[in-house]
Amino acid sequence: MALQNYKPGKAAFIFIFITVALDMIALGVMIPVLPKLIVSFEGGDFSNASRMVGYFGIAWAFMQFMCQPLLGALSDRFGRRPVVLLSNLGLGLDYVVMALAPTLGWLFVGRLISGAAAASFSTASAYIADITPAEKRAARFGMLGGAFGLGFVLGPAIGGWLGQIDLRLPFWGAAGFSLLNACYGYFVLPESLAPENRTRKIVWRTAHVMGSLRFLSRDRSLSLLAVAVFLSYLAHESLPSLFVLYTDYRYHWDARTTGMVLALVGIAQTVVAAGLVRQAVKKIGELPTAFVGLACGIAGFIAYALAPTGSAFVAALPLVALWGLTGPAFQALATRLAGVSEQGALQGALSSLRGVSGMIGPITFTQILAWEIASGRSPGGSYGLAALLLALSLVAALAVGRAKASSNEVAAGSVKNR
Structure with missing residues (x-):
């Protein structure tokens, strides 16, 4: 049974730290190989591939721009835990789609979905605000940034190593990290937002x-x-x-x-x-x-x-x-x-x-x-x-x-x- 804990605690912070670290490792794993996979779809044409890499980046950022307010509103209504879990599950399944993508179009769709689903960091920030007294939040946010940095140190290294074997293998690795994160969260990650502190309905004006x-x-x-x-x-x-x-x-x-x-x-x-x-x-x-x-x-x-x-x-x-x-x-x-x-x-x-x-x-x-x-x-x-x-x-x-x-x-x- 998943844990439930609405009080500030060191254990709860460790849980969310690991969640963010795993999420960032999964994201970082793809960094060294996504441009190379795009080049392979473009038949080695670096000029077209460079433009496509730019489009992929803008598309991911656009989906973040559009979807993050909705995910934030959902976490205020239903709690942080389900949003984090669904995000990690969605990312894991999306990375599988990207690993199997037969065309550049499918790869692009996968990137759009990952931009929409990548909610862990912002929801984790709300989680930290829930469980931490105001005067200690900056330090906790700093530690969360440390998890972010750790993921981006380890992720590209793992992705580069896997990419030497096969360009699609890092996507399977990213899927594994995200699905592992979802399983970890389901059994270990406690909820941080007590029912009495949740909004009674989704506040659409901020969603x-x-x-x-x-x-x-x-x-x-x-x-x-x-x-x-x-x-x-x-x-x-x-x-x-x-x-x-x-x-x-x-x-x-x-x-x-x-x-x-x-x-x-x-x-x-x-x-x-x-x-x-x-x-x-x-x-x-x-x-x-x-x-x-x-x-x-x-x-x-x-x-x-x-x-x-x-x-x-x-x-x-x-x-x-x-x-x-x-x-x-x-x-x-x-x-x-x-x-x-x-x-x-x-x-x-x-x-x-x-x-x-x-x-x-x-x-x-x-x-x-x-x-x-x-x-x-x-x-x-x-x-x-x-x-x-x-x-x-x-x-x-x-x-x-x-x-x-x-x-x-x-x-x-x-x-x-x-």
Whole structure:
């Protein structure tokens, strides 16, 4: 029988940590081989395959954008556990479809379904908000980011190894991880949202994209925070979109060097998310921690843009890794601005922002790089743009601080005048 537990507990957090890690490993397993499988469907035509890889990425992000608010609303109504379980079951079956896909069209359909079903991370964030006191959420979100990073260190390594045997084998591996996750969750994962804290019916006004955006705009502090989060998400899209192409063109890195550096990136991000977030928030608070992370990210992206050698580029990795302080701090701040029965809607809305960034970020950053290469200019403009986006995110975050201070002053005045 599955466990039921509506109280905050370390065991419940360990359960959701493992759930996210397995989910991210399943997703990461496909990273090294999906483009290669698309190339094989295109008969070795790299030009057409490159365009198709872009379409696949946009399609996945679009489905995330459209479906995450609905999944968040469903988790507020029926609980986190069934949404996580159905998500993992759906992903597992979808990876089987992708493993067997006889045509590129079937593979594309599979990618659409996986974008719609990939709900675990946003629902897991709502889960953490359910079981964790507000003052400890940033640290827990950081640990969740550590699970995310761990999955993306192990997943591509496993996928690359399986892909050497057969290009479709990693999809079977991804299916296995997701189905194992569903089984694990069914028998072990407790529910986090008590029945009395659930919405009595699905709140449809927050279960679609426009409704989720209105949800984020209902409060000045929340809307400013949403702007800061979106700009940070958008800057992040420069990393998966550019890293391989940029380092190959500018520093002539081979596949082995790229893989080793990506592993270092994953390890550094995991250390920051799992180890430093808690200490930073404990010492200086959530909003200052976000400021420090953004400042490090700005400096790191500027260094990426200007680095004349591969060694200089690698030297900037710790700065970009320290940007990882920002995300958990932002998430913890956001959870304070939503009610107990609204955490799913909140995380669904924030995930929609990630979906928007996933649709417009990759094409923007890669087109800048393509223009620089075609015109013979020194590359780096894309990372410069990422630094600018983080600077704007910092401005929005500072405005959040001012809005919170103003709100606190008004509240204090109201109490004093009673």
